[in-house]
Amino acid sequence: MGTSPGLSRRGLLASVAVIAAAPLLDACGSPKPKNEGTTSDTDLTRALPAYAPASAVKADFPVVPGANGASTDPAFLSYPASPPSTVSGTAGSGGSYVTMTPLWGAIPPSSGNAYYDAVNKSLGATLKLQPADGNTYADLLPPLFAADKLPDWIDIPSWTITKLNFGEAVATKFADLTPYLAGDKVKQYPNLAALSTNAWVSGVWNGKLYGLPIYSSNAVIAGAYFYRKDLFDKAGVPAEVKTLADLEAIGKALTNAAAGQWAFDDLFGSDAGYICQVFDFPSTGYPWTTDASGKLQHRYETDGIVEALNWHAKMVKAGYLHPDAVANNSKNAKQRFWSGKVAVCADGTGAWNGDDFKSGTAANPQYNRQAFKLFSAKGGDASIQIGNGAAMFSYLNKKLSEAQIKELLSIANYLAAPYGSAEWLTVNFGVSGTHYTMTGGNPLLTEQGSKEIATTFQFLSCPASATTVQSGAAQVVKDYAAWQAEMVKHVVKPLFYGMNVTEPPQFSSLSQPMQDTITDVKLGRKPISAWTDAVATWRRTGGDDLRKFYDGIRDKYGTGK
Numbered sequence: 001m002g003t004s005p006g007l008s009r010r011g012l013l014a015s016v017a018v019i020a021a022a023p024l025l026d027a028c029g030s031p032k033p034k035n036e037g038t039t040s041d042t043d044l045t046r047a048l049p050a051y052a053p054a055s056a057v058k059a060d061f062p063v064v065p066g067a068n069g070a071s072t073d074p075a076f077l078s079y080p081a082s083p084p085s086t087v088s089g090t091a092g093s094g095g096s097y098v099t100m101t102p103l104w105g106a107i108p109p110s111s112g113n114a115y116y117d118a119v120n121k122s123l124g125a126t127l128k129l130q131p132a133d134g135n136t137y138a139d140l141l142p143p144l145f146a147a148d149k150l151p152d153w154i155d156i157p158s159w160t161i162t163k164l165n166f167g168e169a170v171a172t173k174f175a176d177l178t179p180y181l182a183g184d185k186v187k188q189y190p191n192l193a194a195l196s197t198n199a200w201v202s203g204v205w206n207g208k209l210y211g212l213p214i215y216s217s218n219a220v221i222a223g224a225y226f227y228r229k230d231l232f233d234k235a236g237v238p239a240e241v242k243t244l245a246d247l248e249a250i251g252k253a254l255t256n257a258a259a260g261q262w263a264f265d266d267l268f269g270s271d272a273g274y275i276c277q278v279f280d281f282p283s284t285g286y287p288w289t290t291d292a293s294g295k296l297q298h299r300y301e302t303d304g305i306v307e308a309l310n311w312h313a314k315m316v317k318a319g320y321l322h323p324d325a326v327a328n329n330s331k332n333a334k335q336r337f338w339s340g341k342v343a344v345c346a347d348g349t350g351a352w353n354g355d356d357f358k359s360g361t362a363a364n365p366q367y368n369r370q371a372f373k374l375f376s377a378k379g380g381d382a383s384i385q386i387g388n389g390a391a392m393f394s395y396l397n398k399k400l401s402e403a404q405i406k407e408l409l410s411i412a413n414y415l416a417a418p419y420g421s422a423e424w425l426t427v428n429f430g431v432s433g434t435h436y437t438m439t440g441g442n443p444l445l446t447e448q449g450s451k452e453i454a455t456t457f458q459f460l461s462c463p464a465s466a467t468t469v470q471s472g473a474a475q476v477v478k479d480y481a482a483w484q485a486e487m488v489k490h491v492v493k494p495l496f497y498g499m500n501v502t503e504p505p506q507f508s509s510l511s512q513p514m515q516d517t518i519t520d521v522k523l524g525r526k527p528i529s530a531w532t533d534a535v536a537t538w539r540r541t542g543g544d545d546l547r548k549f550y551d552g553i554r555d556k557y558g559t560g561k
Contacts (some may be wrong), residue, residue: 036206038510038555043207048182049200050186051194054463060078070218074466076477079438083421087414089523095126099151102155103459106489108456139163142163144162158392163310167206173398176208177209178209182348189416191418198220198498201388223348231340237250243279253409264320265345266345266522268522282385300534300535306531338363339445352480353473354472354473356369364420384490386497393546415461419468428458507545
């Protein structure tokens, strides 16, 4: 399974729901919701582009609609033999623009780069690409904002905006795209219209659309409990899990410490992104819910997280977790799963790909990763809290003229051509015979292509993710597409979804002590009473004030549901 060269789905689907900014205090010292960036549900609906699914490219496994705007990603077993064009005429009108994007990997040469030249020729404009080290990208942005020296088109990952006071800055630095893209207006850019509604939500600030979503996903499912089907089959253990008792039976059946095999790795997950689905409490991305009386309740205060901590500690005590997991060593977690030292693990969906297949089968040709279907600790129906459809957006400089904005949106539409199209091949692989050859039905970079091509144009605009064959693992694509089609039926929206809430910075230190306590309790180092004490401290040292802050947001903007 894959999305596009150079970037994994897992790295892109890390959600950021709240951002830090300067607080506004009332006379009593409690924060008031000035909320630069916050958008009400009504205003969000008005600003969002309409969704019009792409139809030019026929996937082997087409998009399957789910609940609350979610759907599966299209899946392909090979690239179409005759890729259709999705853009008529020339996208650009001869303009020249400076861009800036992050890049994780070697930066290709800018001069004499035949790939850059080929894509620009196809665009009918010149994008002067300035990729920068993704590891230090967040540090490069504040000086550009302060000096007002932003390029014409820039990629801004959501995890960098804490340093930018972005909720206030966005309106002064970037072009309002609402007049061009809101509602049916987006349909003049069909490839942008084919991006799901959930992809756009976090690009809306103060009721206006500013951001173009990068590497969005239709499914927005962060992760799962994966299992080694080959190990289950060898041991004659059923892989169907409907209750906690089923999972505990697996723990007993597949743990053999003397043979160096344990049933489980850490099943809590570093951010409770998986176990919260089973025990029905909010994830870290959108941590608020309501209790039976309608009062705001943080995930730390829920019964679900207490039950999850108790259960996980019980599994540790039973000896079902690998010793390295009990030692909180996640460094070699993937290798433990690949090698069969553990049979069940929690991981992001990006782990289910061709590289995984290749790594596993190097030692065991029978290697077979699968994922459990959703189940509830309480029995009955379970749900998945939807994540942000995109964790990265690109923005156009406010100094651009209306004609320039329209030209760049037309170029963005070209860059967003879906997997399977002629344009996608050009943007991602350059020129046939020079940068790539078709091998086994899929494009493969040549030596020149490997030197000149990196993920650059795609950080300005790109289509939604597509599931594709990697390392010859066609069955992985089939399995993942089927699992995703089942999972999207159960997606629900959390409170404050897509509202870009700005949290005052005095609350930023509240979470680390809680995460530390989660680690201690889930691994059996401390009793559950340590968690109860930690929650009381959290409430006393700022948690209750944070609730008041969100109450103010709820009063003014609603909850986004």
